[in-house]
Amino acid sequence: xxxxxxxxxxxxxxxxxxxxxxxxxxxxxxxxxxxxxxxxxxxxxxxxxxxxxxxxxxxxxxxxxxxxxxxxxxxxxxxxxxxxxxxxxxxxxxxxxxxxxxxxxxxxxxxxxxxxxxxxxxxxxxxxxxxxxxxxxxxxxxxxxxxxxxxxxxxxxxxxxxxxxxxxxxxxxxxxxxxxxxxxxxxxxxxxxxxxxxxxxxxxxxxxxxxxxxxxxxxxxxxxxxxxxxxxxxxxxxxxxxxxxxxxxxxxxxxxxxxxxxxxxxxxxxxxxxxxxxxxxxxxxxxxxxxxxxxxxxxxxxxxxxxxxxxxxxxxxxxxxxxxxxxxxxxxxxxxxxxx
Ligand SMILES: [Zn+2]
Numbered sequence: 283x284x285x286x287x288x289x290x291x292x293x294x295x296x297x298x299x300x301x302x303x304x305x306x307x308x309x310x311x312x313x314x315x316x317x318x319x320x321x322x323x324x325x326x327x328x329x330x331x332x333x334x335x336x337x338x339x340x341x342x343x344x345x346x347x348x349x350x351x352x353x354x355x356x357x358x359x360x361x362x363x364x365x366x367x368x369x370x371x372x373x374x375x376x377x378x379x380x381x382x383x384x385x386x387x388x389x390x391x392x393x394x395x396x397x398x399x400x401x402x403x404x405x406x407x408x409x410x411x412x413x414x415x416x417x418x419x420x421x422x423x424x425x426x427x428x429x430x431x432x433x434x435x436x437x438x439x440x441x442x443x444x445x446x447x448x449x450x451x452x453x454x455x456x457x458x459x460x461x462x463x464x465x466x467x468x469x470x471x472x473x474x475x476x477x478x479x480x481x482x483x484x485x486x487x488x489x490x491x492x493x494x495x496x497x498x499x500x501x502x503x504x505x506x507x508x509x510x511x512x513x514x515x516x517x518x519x520x521x522x523x524x525x526x527x528x529x530x531x532x533x534x535x536x537x538x539x540x541x542x543x544x545x546x547x548x549x550x551x552x553x554x555x556x557x558x559x560x561x562x563x564x565x566x567x568x569x570x571x572x573x574x575x576x577x578x579x580x581x582x583x584x585x586x587x588x589x590x591x592x593x594x595x596x597x598x599x600x601x602x603x604x605x606x607x608x609x610x611x612x613x614x615x616x617x618x619x620x621x622x
Pocket of ligand 1: 332333334335336344345346347348349350351352
């Protein structure tokens with residue numbers, strides 16, 4: 283049976299059977315909000331497809347130990363190819379042309395070649411049309427996994443060729459139970475650092491495998507740091523604390539482009555929670571572990587303010603991928619959001 287994701291027992295059972303029977307559809311769409319484990323899930327499916335022990339009933343699927351599994355899970359397999367916006371707003375026809383040529387090259391390591399298209403709902407109409415023919419009759423060793431937040435942005439012709447699987451955030455109680463069963467450090471942390479443990483559970487919506495990794499303090503510390511900075515920034519922005527607070531906060535962001543991107547994406551996760559809370563107090567949160575605190579922040583501002591700040595943030599994330607000056611990008615964001 284397919285393992286590694288929490289919940290969705292029936293889905294796991296079906297995926298496992300399809301992988302073992304060699305009947306997994308050649309193209310699948312995974313739809314769900316950012317942070318609901320789409321990447322983790324497709325990586326596990328990819329590992330299961332190539333796992334050298336997949337027919338040994340006593341082993342979990344994927345086994346995570348054989349060379350093929352490890353190469354996929356560590357992102358080192360040449361047969362797992364990830365495509366996406368590459369820092370642009372949309373995925374254009376050039377990306378799909380590359381893919382169409384590349385599919386005819388046989389796999390390197392195993393008998394499967396897997397393409398993951400991130401942000402597939404950002405493919406232009408031309409790109410989607412160009413993809414259609416390949417989706418229809420790919421070579422037998424090919425699998426396409428299209429990840430998106432909203433499959434509604436994909437053409438009907440694409441959706442009719444690939445089943446849509448929806449990923450939802452995993453309920454916190456379920457992650458808590460799973461972690462405590464799997465690793466004794468979870469129960470220890472729950473006692474000694476309840477606030478940190480609550481944060482870890484919320485972060486775990488990004489994938490249960492990652493949550494287990496986070497039990498290692500060295501791995502979780504930088505994550506907590508990013509979350510702390512994002513929380514401070516959003517709080518100061520909402521409370522309109524002005525330049526004297528915002529400018530020193532901006533200097534806490536990294537001057538390294540890659541790290542800055544991660545930091546800004548973490549701020550974007552916080553914003554997403556607040557925007558969702560404007561619509562419903564029960565919205566599933568992927569950033570705030572304290573719902574009351576998030577609702578309190580949310581009540582201080584209008585949804586227009588949140589959208590405005592979010593737009594400035596998106597521009598900054600985009601500008602950061604170009605060769606823009608990192609400091610200037612942050613200042614421009616603060617000015618655009620009218621924070622200073
Ligand atoms: Zn394996």
